[in-house]
Amino acid sequence: MTALLTIIIILFVAIAMWQMVKIFDLAQVGSSNSQIADDNDNRLNGYLMMGFLIFIYAITIASFWYLGDLPLMSNAASEHGVEIDNLMIISMVIIFIVQTITQFLLHYFAFKYKGEKGRTALFYADNNFLEAIWTVIPVIVLAGLIIYGLFTWNDIMNVSEDDDPLVIELYAQQFNWKARYGGADNVLGQANVRLIDLDRANILGVAEDDPNAQDDIIVTELHLPKGKQVLFKMRSQDVLHSAYMPHFRAQMNCVPGMVTQFGFTPTITTAEMRDNPDMVAKVQNINEIRTEASKSLMANGEEALEPYVFDYLLICNKICGKSHYNMQMKIIVEEQEEYDAWMKEQKTFANSLN
Amino acid sequence: MSATADTHGHDDHDVHHHKETFVTKYIFSQDHKMIAKQYLITGTIMGVIGVLMSIMFRMQIAWPEQPNVLFEALLGKWAPDGVMDADIYLALVTIHGTIMVFFVLTAGLSGTFSNLLIPLQIGARDMASGFLNMVSYWLFFLSSVIMILSLFVEAGPAAAGWTVYPPLSALPMAQGGSGMGMTLWLVSMAIFIASSLLGSLNYIVTVINLRTKGMSMTRLPLTIWAFFVTAIIGVVSFPVLLSAALLLIMDRSFGTSFFLSDIFIQGEVLHYQGGSPVLFEHLFWFLGHPEVYIVLLPALGITSEIIATNSRKPIFGYRAMVASILAIAFLSTIVWGHHMFVSGMNPFLGSVFTFTTLLIAIPSAVKSFNYITTLWKGNLQMNPAMLFSIGLVSTFITGGLTGIILGDSALDINVHDTYFVIAHFHLVMGISALYGMFAGIYHWFPKMFGRMLNKNLGYLHFWVTAICAYGVFFPMHFIGMAGLPRRYYTNSNFPLFDDLTNANVVITLFAIVGGIFQLVFLYNFFSSIFFGKKAPQNPWRSNTLEWTAPVKHMHGNWPGAIPHVYRWSYDYSKPGHDEDFVPQNVPMKEGEEELHH
Numbered sequence: 001m002t003a004l005l006t007i008i009i010i011l012f013v014a015i016a017m018w019q020m021v022k023i024f025d026l027a028q029v030g031s032s033n034s035q036i037a038d039d040n041d042n043r044l045n046g047y048l049m050m051g052f053l054i055f056i057y058a059i060t061i062a063s064f065w066y067l068g069d070l071p072l073m074s075n076a077a078s079e080h081g082v083e084i085d086n087l088m089i090i091s092m093v094i095i096f097i098v099q100t101i102t103q104f105l106l107h108y109f110a111f112k113y114k115g116e117k118g119r120t121a122l123f124y125a126d127n128n129f130l131e132a133i134w135t136v137i138p139v140i141v142l143a144g145l146i147i148y149g150l151f152t153w154n155d156i157m158n159v160s161e162d163d164d165p166l167v168i169e170l171y172a173q174q175f176n177w178k179a180r181y182g183g184a185d186n187v188l189g190q191a192n193v194r195l196i197d198l199d200r201a202n203i204l205g206v207a208e209d210d211p212n213a214q215d216d217i218i219v220t221e222l223h224l225p226k227g228k229q230v231l232f233k234m235r236s237q238d239v240l241h242s243a244y245m246p247h248f249r250a251q252m253n254c255v256p257g258m259v260t261q262f263g264f265t266p267t268i269t270t271a272e273m274r275d276n277p278d279m280v281a282k283v284q285n286i287n288e289i290r291t292e293a294s295k296s297l298m299a300n301g302e303e304a305l306e307p308y309v310f311d312y313l314l315i316c317n318k319i320c321g322k323s324h325y326n327m328q329m330k331i332i333v334e335e336q337e338e339y340d341a342w343m344k345e346q347k348t349f350a351n352s353l354n
Numbered sequence: 355m356s357a358t359a360d361t362h363g364h365d366d367h368d369v370h371h372h373k374e375t376f377v378t379k380y381i382f383s384q385d386h387k388m389i390a391k392q393y394l395i396t397g398t399i400m401g402v403i404g405v406l407m408s409i410m411f412r413m414q415i416a417w418p419e420q421p422n423v424l425f426e427a428l429l430g431k432w433a434p435d436g437v438m439d440a441d442i443y444l445a446l447v448t449i450h451g452t453i454m455v456f457f458v459l460t461a462g463l464s465g466t467f468s469n470l471l472i473p474l475q476i477g478a479r480d481m482a483s484g485f486l487n488m489v490s491y492w493l494f495f496l497s498s499v500i501m502i503l504s505l506f507v508e509a510g511p512a513a514a515g516w517t518v519y520p521p522l523s524a525l526p527m528a529q530g531g532s533g534m535g536m537t538l539w540l541v542s543m544a545i546f547i548a549s550s551l552l553g554s555l556n557y558i559v560t561v562i563n564l565r566t567k568g569m570s571m572t573r574l575p576l577t578i579w580a581f582f583v584t585a586i587i588g589v590v591s592f593p594v595l596l597s598a599a600l601l602l603i604m605d606r607s608f609g610t611s612f613f614l615s616d617i618f619i620q621g622e623v624l625h626y627q628g629g630s631p632v633l634f635e636h637l638f639w640f641l642g643h644p645e646v647y648i649v650l651l652p653a654l655g656i657t658s659e660i661i662a663t664n665s666r667k668p669i670f671g672y673r674a675m676v677a678s679i680l681a682i683a684f685l686s687t688i689v690w691g692h693h694m695f696v697s698g699m700n701p702f703l704g705s706v707f708t709f710t711t712l713l714i715a716i717p718s719a720v721k722s723f724n725y726i727t728t729l730w731k732g733n734l735q736m737n738p739a740m741l742f743s744i745g746l747v748s749t750f751i752t753g754g755l756t757g758i759i760l761g762d763s764a765l766d767i768n769v770h771d772t773y774f775v776i777a778h779f780h781l782v783m784g785i786s787a788l789y790g791m792f793a794g795i796y797h798w799f800p801k802m803f804g805r806m807l808n809k810n811l812g813y814l815h816f817w818v819t820a821i822c823a824y825g826v827f828f829p830m831h832f833i834g835m836a837g838l839p840r841r842y843y844t845n846s847n848f849p850l851f852d853d854l855t856n857a858n859v860v861i862t863l864f865a866i867v868g869g870i871f872q873l874v875f876l877y878n879f880f881s882s883i884f885f886g887k888k889a890p891q892n893p894w895r896s897n898t899l900e901w902t903a904p905v906k907h908m909h910g911n912w913p914g915a916i917p918h919v920y921r922w923s924y925d926y927s928k929p930g931h932d933e934d935f936v937p938q939n940v941p942m943k944e945g946e947e948e949l950h951h
Binding site (some may be wrong): 286319 | 920
């Protein structure tokens with residue numbers, strides 16, 4: 001079906017193009033066409049420039065209308081995420097204003113000063129005052145953005161063990177994620193890929209003789225207590241991966257041979273996020289799309305899609321091989337008591353070895 | 355202003371003495387004009403391949419895992435039953451990026467126009483070394499052939515992304531494409547870099563030494579300034595990529611550990627210890643970021659020339675334009691870390707790179723406003739080249755503005771490696787540079803082939819391309835802000851992104867239409883070479899020296915003496931002259947002032 005559609009589109013465009021070529025050829029017969037723009041060309045293209053300006057504005061409005069209800073742009077689920085969103089909104093507003101004005105000037109001038117025979121352009125080579133203006137204004141605006149940005153960046157990146165965060169290791173491999181908690185002592189045992197022993201089910205290469213490692217807990221679903229600062233220590237065993245948690249405005253690459261880190265404080269539990277009106281609307285919209293898609297699937301005798309329920313996700317965002325597109329781990333943010341209860345059910349590292 | 359008079363020693367050197375055979379004229383030519391054409395044709399062919407690849411992977415994104423006749427026809431065993439394989443998807447993305455950035459927008463753009471215009475616009479008989487110039491082209495040709503050959507390797511072409519970060523690119527067991535395909539990729543790039551260096555050195559030496567009498571640096575057309583500075587950036591940064599490629603070859607083939615450490619893959623621990631992939635990222639982006647400007651500056655130079663000529667006005671703020679080229683060039687070499695904010699690099703370094711990166715917005719803003727002011731009160735001749743130049747300013751602004759977000763480390767955290775990045779760099783360097791290349795082709799086609807391109811086909815080509823370029827890349831910003839990662843074979847494993855499905859279909863439709871309409875250009879280009887209307891000597895009534903050379907090409911460019919230069923190249927509509935242009939070789943009238951000094 002898609003193939004057929006593609007062929008039809010290609011054929012259609014090819015025919016349209018052929019026809020237009022013909023028309024242009026015919027139009028040129030008998031005219032003294034020098035292939036240099038004349039007043040008619042200037043006029044036509046001048047008007048098209050204004051048309052194009054409207055197109056740019058239209059596609060901007062359409063993008064905001066259809067794609068702009070960015071639940072990922074608001075409703076950050078972490079403490080620093082709110083700061084990032086504020087900076088993002090300020091930057092976007094500045095960009096939007098500059099874009100609107102400069103595109104207007106560019107296309108309007110292209111229309112207004114379209115060439116006419118007999119008119120002379122203004123010989124105007126330089127104006128230091130004007131150039132100073134459009135050097136100084138960007139300098140001031142950028143200075144503001146740089147200072148604001150750097151303060152935000154430092155706030156985000158300066159997480160240290162002194163603040164007593166919950167330490168969790170994120171472990172990446174082609175093509176899945178594991179998480180390791182420090183256990184009762186909140187200290188991760190030493191680890192290195194050279195210690196991996198698949199026969200003993202020591203898949204993360206944790207040092208078996210390290211006393212800190214005994215109570216470590218290794219899981220495939222990440223649970224975080226609400227309101228508690230978390231410090232992630234990232235490792236990868238094979239290639240580069242990137243731990244991307246878009247709802248928390250968090251991302252850091254996982255690099256073989258070194259430990260990278262990123263910290264944040266989750267502020268909204270999974271259950272709370274599911275009840276958020278924005279999220280309810282988004283999920284509803286997605287489920288309508290899925291129901292629609294399921295109809296055509298079932299018509300072909302395939303299974304229908306499961307309805308979507310919101311969950312936070314950790315996804316891989318650095319090309320890592322064939323199944324890069326499907327490397328994810330569910331994140332559950334919950335109240336401290338729920339978290340404690342879940343944690344109690346998990347096996348410690350010492351008990352998980354064969 | 356004049357240490358260049360030596361060139362005229364060659365005035366009586368007569369080139370008709372040695373007879374040109376077919377081989378020396380069309381194949382192993384040392385004439386810069388022929389070499390420019392060779393670069394252009396090779397770059398065009400590579401461009402067709404690169405665009406075709408992008409259409410294929412866009413189809414996969416829009417209609418994931420659906421059978422498609424195009425895939426069945428072109429991908430062979432990589433599309434069983436017409437369904438694209440996940441490995442080849444990554445390979446297509448990788449090779450598309452490599453071809454477009456290096457083979458089309460570096461060699462195809464800079465190679466073509468630096469070669470064509472540097473000798474002609476500065477008043478030189480040819481490049482400083484015609485032989486090195488020839489070697490440069492043929493190395494480029496060889497690297498293109500190797501890159502194309504790598505597509506047919508058993509285990510698949512390179513598929514680690516055009517940035518080829520190790521360990522993925524270093525370990526054949528991590529990915530099929532990291533075997534022979536990656537070896538050929540690295541060999542091809544090493545040869546490409548050698549070609550690029552020979553070309554750049556030649557451009558620099560030629561601009562410094564072979565300017566005609568009166569052609570001071572402050573009278574150089576902005577095209578030449580742009581090519582000159584581009585060549586300098588290339589010489590500074592390409593060798594670093596070469597060293598990165600060589601070290602990666604060492605790691606891959608000779609067991610060294612420059613970029614690799616502590617790796618456990620497919621059930622075994624590898625011996626590598628002590629290297630770091632982050633080191634590779636630094637080396638790669640030390641070229642990779644200047645590369646953006648290696649691609650973009652020539653396009654901006656071409657645009658400056660075309661906008662001034664077709665506005666019938668001097669370029670506004672010539673000195674500021676030169677200063678901003680120099681500022682951009684300098685800053686471009688100290689901002690590479692903004693590609694690595696979340697690479698594990700020290701956050702303090704991130705702060706430094708945020709600062710230097712956002713500074714680039716200042717010279718960029720100056721350039722944009724100067725272009726707009728050049729249009730103001732002009733007498734705009736809407737030739738296709740002019741349309742593409744205005745289009746360039748438009749996409750340069752749209753794409754450049756979002757750089758404020760990506761260059762800001764705090765904001766980059768959340769949009770890094772999403773479609774927001776794709777939208778940003780495709781507009782600001784991909785489409786803009788491509789527009790610069792098209793503008794250059796429409797403008798200098800008469801100089802290259804002695805014939806005119808059909809303008810109506812040019813208009814059709816521009817308007818459809820302009821609409822499709824925005825149609826493809828503008829909505830991508832929003833998809834990226836919704837968190838969709840790049841380089842995903844399909845998004846169907848993430849119901850979270852299901853509400854972006856329709857947008858992806860629309861984007862792909864724009865891409866297909868835009869891609870197909872490039873056929874209009876190809877038809878116009880190839881048919882006009884043979885059947886186009888004969889070109890007058892100076893069709894655009896331009897001031898630069900290349901239009902004083904005869905339409906029919908000759909070795910040595912000018913039949914008699916090389917013209918001397920008495921003024922800058924932007925005396926358009928200057929009061930006190932009968933015509934609205936005064937070519938550079940026209941002496942100053944008595945009492946006439948050189949206004950821009």
